Amino acid sequence: MTVGKKILGLTAFLLMLVLWGSYVYIFQENRSGQLGGAFDSTAWCGTPPSADALSLGKDQLTLRVTNNLRGEFMLGGSIIVSERTFNRYDLGRNQLRLRLEPLPWSYGAMPVLLEQVAIKPLSRNLASDNKSAYAELESRPISVQGRATEFPFDTYRYGYKPVLYYLKGNERIDLRFKHITTVMEMSNTFTPIQKYNRVEYINEKNSMVRDEDYKPYAAQECAFSVERKGSFKVIVLLLLLVICLPLLHVFYRDEPGIDFLATLVSIGAIRLLLVGPMHDFQLYNIDFLFGAAILLVGTVSLIKAMRANSRRELAAKSGSSW
Template sequence: MSVGKKILGLFALLLMAALWGSYFYVFKENRNGQLGETFSSYAWCGTPPASDASDSGKDRLSLHITNNVHGEFMLSGAVIVSERTFDRYDLGRNELRLRMEPMQWSYGIAPILMEQVKIKPLSRNLSSTNKSAYAELESRPIGVQGRSTDFPFDTYRYGYKPVLYILKGNERIDLKFRHITTGMEMSNTFTPIQKYNRVEYINEKNSLIREEDYKPYSAYECAFSVERKGSFKVIVLLLLLVMCLPLLHVFYRDEPGIDFLATLVSIGAIRVFLVGPLNDFQLYTIDFLFAAVIILVGTVSLIKAMRANSRRELAAKSGSSW
């Protein structure tokens, strides 16, 4: 056996070991259809969700942040206004508004753009004991710091301070809500991690760091990062290793042909499964790996086909069977 065949055989054995190892790791990490622990994709910040504010008629803002496997984030939620606050600011005539003030995400850069979240009309429950008013927020996408093209190593950051306010003429009046809770319900492939101060949130080694940057965020501020789960990265690795099987067949076969088609189909299916169909020709980093595999399989297949054709022509000229 030639040295090349020995190296190829060793690579095939390592590939088989990696495939089965990844498979059993993912199988072990599965918990009732979830990757990892049941609540590993959930987190909250602000006022504890178990607070008694919800049933005591106090002013309360509840935010709900979700995302999908492609890293698109959505914000929804609800607001409860006590009778005292409702009457004080005459919220029957003055529209209640919400703005999300972004927190500094990089040293030397001060964010200036604020996201406005529309609140549906308040509905008063006069028959209740506290006569509070209730309204839901209109669900909307939110902008986060991060690049989805870094898949599967994409990470995202989102930090904000929610402020409820009303407009009276040219005057803006901010309402002080003491109970503000943010619940994060991420996709099964993500893990949210709360950040407690500016240094943790920005996460940059910079000479501009000051002592006040280590000061904890207030109860009205929320900052977190979202990272891919390790088990999901193993799934991506497993699928990438599966793509190597047609590549090995190409090297072993004398006349590879069907393997190139198998590579195209498998890469197309894996790409759609992981990141969805191509949108406006937005290429992910992983797409360049897919392209390299296709080019490599196509190149080896074409070279072997050319060599096989040359052998046929030589055999035909010499009159011998090939």
């Protein structure tokens, strides 16, 4: 056996070990179809979530942040207004509004764009003892700091301060809500992590860091980062290693042919499974790895096919069997 064949055999053996090891790890991480525990993809910040806010008649704003596999984030939620607040600000005539003031995501950079979230008309529950008002927030996408093209090592950051207000002529009147809760319900592949101060949220080594940057955020402020789960990264690794199987077959076969087609089909299926169909020809970093695998399998297959054809021509000229 040549040195090349020995190296190829050792590589194939190590590949199979990693494939089976990854498979066993993912099998152990499975929890009723979920990656990890039931609450690994959820978190909250602000006032602790409470289910009896409506019955107690307290002012409470609940925001819900969700996302999908592609890293697109949506914001929704609901609001409960007590009878006292409703009458004090005459919210029957004044439209209640919500703005999200972004927290600085970098030292020396102060964001100026505010995100406006529409609130549906308040409906009063006159049958209840507290006669509170309730409304849903209109779901809308939010812009986060992060690049989806870095998949599967993409991370996202989002920090904001929600402020409820209404317009009185040209004057903007802010309302003070003590109970503001943000509930993060992430996709199965993500883990949300709350950040408690500016240093943790910005996460940059910079000489501009001051002592006040270590102060905790206020109760109304919320900052968090979202990272891919380690088990999901193992799934991506497992699928990428599966693509190596047709490549190894190409090196072992004297006349590879179907391996190139198998590579194309497997890469197309894996790409669709991981990040979905391509939108506006947006390329992820992993797409270049897919492209390199296709080129490598195609190149080796073509070279071996050309060599096999040359051997046939020589055999035909010499009249012998090759």
